[in-house]
Amino acid sequence: xxxxxxxxLAPPPAAGARRGRRRSTLLRDPVAVAxxxxxxxxxxxAVLAPWIAPYSPSAGSILSGNEGISSAHWLGTDSxxxxxxxxxxxxxxxxLLGPAxxxxxxxxVGATLAIAAAWIGGWPDQVVSRVADILFAFPGLIFAMIAxxxxxxxxxxxxxxxxxxxxxxxxxxxxxxxxxxxxLPYVSACxxxxxxxxxICLRHLLPNVAPILLVQATLSFGYALVxxxxxxxxxxxxxxxxxxxxxxxxxxxxxxxxxxxxxxxAAGVMIILTVVAFNLLGDRLASRQGMELA
Amino acid sequence: xxxxxLDALAVDLxxxxxxxxVIHEVxxxxxxxxxxxxxxxxxxxxxxxxxxxMRLLPAGAVIHGDIRFWGRSVLAMDTxxxxxxxxxxxxxxxxxxxxxxxxxxxxxxxxxxALLERGESRHRADAIVSxxxxxxxxxxxxxxxxxxxxxxxxxxxxxxxxxxxxAIEPKLLLADEPTTALDVTTQxxxxxxxxxxxxxxxxxxxxxxxxxxxxxxVCDRIAVMYAGYLVEDSPAASxxxxxxxxxxxxxxxxxxxxSARSRRLAAIPGRPLSAFEAGDGCVFAxxxxxxxxRCRAERPMLREFASGRVACHRVEEIRGRLSAVASGTxxxx
Amino acid sequence: MTLGLVGNxxxxxAVTLFVASVVIYGALYLAPGxxxxxxxxxxxxxxxxASIARQEHLNQPFVVRYWDWxxxxxxxxxxxxxxxxQPVASLIGGRVLNTVFLVVYASILIIVGGVALGLLAALRRxxxxxITVGTSIGLATPSFVAAIILIxxxxxxxxxxxxxxxxxxxxxxxSHLTLPAxxxxxSWLAYTAQLTRAAVHEELGKxxxxxxxxxxxxxxxxxxxxxxxxxxxxxxxxxxLTVAGLIAGDVVVEQAFGINGLGSFLVQSALxxxxxxxQAVALILVTAFVVINVIVDLWSLVLDPRLRARAA
Numbered sequence: 030x031x032x033x034x035x036x037x038l039a040p041p042p043a044a045g046a047r048r049g050r051r052r053s054t055l056l057r058d059p060v061a062v063a064x065x066x067x068x069x070x071x072x073x074x075a076v077l078a079p080w081i082a083p084y085s086p087s088a089g090s091i092l093s094g095n096e097g098i099s100s101a102h103w104l105g106t107d108s109x110x111x112x113x114x115x116x117x118x119x120x121x122x123x124x125l126l127g128p129a130x131x132x133x134x135x136x137x138v139g140a141t142l143a144i145a146a147a148w149i150g151g152w153p154d155q156v157v158s159r160v161a162d163i164l165f166a167f168p169g170l171i172f173a174m175i176a177x178x179x180x181x182x183x184x185x186x187x188x189x190x191x192x193x194x195x196x197x198x199x200x201x202x203x204x205x206x207x208x209x210x211x212x213l214p215y216v217s218a219c220x221x222x223x224x225x226x227x228x229i230c231l232r233h234l235l236p237n238v239a240p241i242l243l244v245q246a247t248l249s250f251g252y253a254l255v256x257x258x259x260x261x262x263x264x265x266x267x268x269x270x271x272x273x274x275x276x277x278x279x280x281x282x283x284x285x286x287x288x289x290x291x292x293x294x295a296a297g298v299m300i301i302l303t304v305v306a307f308n309l310l311g312d313r314l315a316s317r318q319g320m321e322l323a
Numbered sequence: 324x325x326x327x328x329l330d331a332l333a334v335d336l337x338x339x340x341x342x343x344x345v346i347h348e349v350x351x352x353x354x355x356x357x358x359x360x361x362x363x364x365x366x367x368x369x370x371x372x373x374x375x376x377m378r379l380l381p382a383g384a385v386i387h388g389d390i391r392f393w394g395r396s397v398l399a400m401d402t403x404x405x406x407x408x409x410x411x412x413x414x415x416x417x418x419x420x421x422x423x424x425x426x427x428x429x430x431x432x433x434x435x436x437a438l439l440e441r442g443e444s445r446h447r448a449d450a451i452v453s454x455x456x457x458x459x460x461x462x463x464x465x466x467x468x469x470x471x472x473x474x475x476x477x478x479x480x481x482x483x484x485x486x487x488x489x490a491i492e493p494k495l496l497l498a499d500e501p502t503t504a505l506d507v508t509t510q511x512x513x514x515x516x517x518x519x520x521x522x523x524x525x526x527x528x529x530x531x532x533x534x535x536x537x538x539x540x541v542c543d544r545i546a547v548m549y550a551g552y553l554v555e556d557s558p559a560a561s562x563x564x565x566x567x568x569x570x571x572x573x574x575x576x577x578x579x580x581x582s583a584r585s586r587r588l589a590a591i592p593g594r595p596l597s598a599f600e601a602g603d604g605c606v607f608a609x610x611x612x613x614x615x616x617r618c619r620a621e622r623p624m625l626r627e628f629a630s631g632r633v634a635c636h637r638v639e640e641i642r643g644r645l646s647a648v649a650s651g652t653x654x655x656x
Numbered sequence: 657m658t659l660g661l662v663g664n665x666x667x668x669x670a671v672t673l674f675v676a677s678v679v680i681y682g683a684l685y686l687a688p689g690x691x692x693x694x695x696x697x698x699x700x701x702x703x704x705x706a707s708i709a710r711q712e713h714l715n716q717p718f719v720v721r722y723w724d725w726x727x728x729x730x731x732x733x734x735x736x737x738x739x740x741x742q743p744v745a746s747l748i749g750g751r752v753l754n755t756v757f758l759v760v761y762a763s764i765l766i767i768v769g770g771v772a773l774g775l776l777a778a779l780r781r782x783x784x785x786x787i788t789v790g791t792s793i794g795l796a797t798p799s800f801v802a803a804i805i806l807i808x809x810x811x812x813x814x815x816x817x818x819x820x821x822x823x824x825x826x827x828x829x830x831s832h833l834t835l836p837a838x839x840x841x842x843s844w845l846a847y848t849a850q851l852t853r854a855a856v857h858e859e860l861g862k863x864x865x866x867x868x869x870x871x872x873x874x875x876x877x878x879x880x881x882x883x884x885x886x887x888x889x890x891x892x893x894x895x896x897l898t899v900a901g902l903i904a905g906d907v908v909v910e911q912a913f914g915i916n917g918l919g920s921f922l923v924q925s926a927l928x929x930x931x932x933x934x935q936a937v938a939l940i941l942v943t944a945f946v947v948i949n950v951i952v953d954l955w956s957l958v959l960d961p962r963l964r965a966r967a968a
Binding site: 162163167168169170171174175177178179181182251255258259262263264265275278279281282285286290293294297300301302304305308309 | 675679683792805807908912929934938942
């Protein structure tokens, strides 16, 4: 699924600050814990790649191409003879970095715009909402392809395009929650006390909006990963000889017909597992917050 | 033979994974053409009782005892027989008509659905239903039937619900707080209409309500439930004049009345018990001003007394004082 | 009353379309380098670039240029690809059919399969658990991964379906496009199934369903007349979102299976920097998306009479 399928959440009825207690119950949820551990493990693997991977991701010769599972190569080799396991490990770096950037940018921009729009209200709010509505009309992938045709293939153009494409999702969710919060009496109390607007937003609105933001970000991460992998698969994203899961799926495709599906399948499975983990974590976070997924 | 017989009916509901008894051995009969009111506070189990009769209880519920319709056990019916029972013999009128009628289908669709299920032709079903709409006081039936539920007021919708119930010509009507969701003026209109229709068709009715006055006005007999137990069952007229059970007296005393002299509104001390909170003795003992040790230790059985039945150890002794309490001349203490 | 409502929707979508077209056309000016060079595809000599500049009247203001382009599009002239030295319209002619076939095929699978699985999951508890696990995995599977899994299993090992291309004629296309359609439909099918299960489950608990049961209506008829019909409302609302994803996923699936369609043409043009083609195809895809959304929106009005009153 791509960007445009990222579910949009409806905020819970004004939630109180029960954060401490909630965190402890999350740890008791086996599914959430498993998903969380998997993600943490993946991040650790990506960070420690140069020390964990048995081989360099670019080392190999065609002579040992497309070998099966062996003691030397635990997952076999790809068509160029490079160790698959090492490529998967190094691939985690780019495969996780891209979506992380996308989510970080879109969250930052989206949340800022949303809180500002919710606070100021009036026509700026209307304009921002209209722009978001129009952005919803662009499938993220198409946006990315336009960007690539303008700026060339690589990681930068698609990441920026997808960040723009994902912003309305984060924005819509945060805006709804922020508007709800803004209407609460404590906000007016702060305002009356003379607290400047930006401080109210930062110190009060933001922390209360943070939980729902976290959930949407977690869920969107999976979709961003899929979108970016798809772009690399198409050859418009990460370029060879770099290691990235989407790229590996496409590189291994020609070997499938020859009876060696391991490269494509291994990379594909990694993508599925990672997205499942993020989806599960996001779901569990959401249900604990008492939110509904639209 | 009675139209409806509840024979030591007990119902256990699945609450948070465990079975809790919500209705305790209710024995009650409804004769032909008779209207029996089932009165009590929220949580007393009255709604559950009527749902049990139609076998509409939530999943996991266990029913003990028996429910008989013209001598046939409803609980022993298989799926086909049960459907026939619901299709021809008994009809239920629900509390909130807006929630109980499908919002995306027309009124006409709702009214004729059961008839069509029975095999009536569309033409005949429409004719029957139009006639019924007039009977419940809805004019311009043809236009109404094309409308959707959101286009009708609550009162009109409830009349539609009543018409739908009457459409299948049932022998037994189960009315579950049919007017609670309506405002008072509409309430009386709808009740008058329902009463007329019932008497005209000589239907037996089990009328569930928390409003004792309403029950007294509409029903021939009134059965009072508290925390899942039947505590009193008397003719409406005599119950109004003389309550046999302390709880009933308390209900009568706590009615706000414009002519009452006392300035403070009488209320039964304590809070209503939920059906599964009852202990060993009389379920009302903790709030009853007349309770003695025997009441707390031994549960009173429902027994014949005067013109009705009552579950109280001390009914003979406290009769006089009870009347004073009920009429407001004595305080409830 | 309803007419005003419909008109309202149409206007809103026309505006969206208009703005989208401006963005698509305007991207040409946002890109680094001057428009003439971009249109020439980046491999051209200065004289070619100059002639393009003259031919496309690039010295004129943006608004005039945009209007010329838009007018051309509405008359069927989708611009000229300088790379292939042909009008874009002729380049995409044959490909449109393949893409439409694929997307429609996938949509049918999604609607029929998704709703059926969701219903099953809601009505039967034990199968429901299996279906929920399956759909969670399906949701996380990108279409290109589904594609290679399908290729591996069916085309290479079992050899039931052809691996590449779109085939010719109806039967040919049906056979060639089955695997691609499944790959495209998979994650959406999973999503629809989960949504359907939730909607049906919620509807089953509603009071009006209890009323139908109390009147002795057969379970099957209760489900079809009251449960499914009502549950369709939230499902239809979300369908609009899935369409955008389908269009995007179609691009990937066409590449994966080597299908000659709009999507693969878009990828190729993007890689070749054939800007005119990218503009044209992007516009077509976005238009399709908006149009389908309008249809879905209007269909919601048909399904739920309350919306008609509320919006009036």
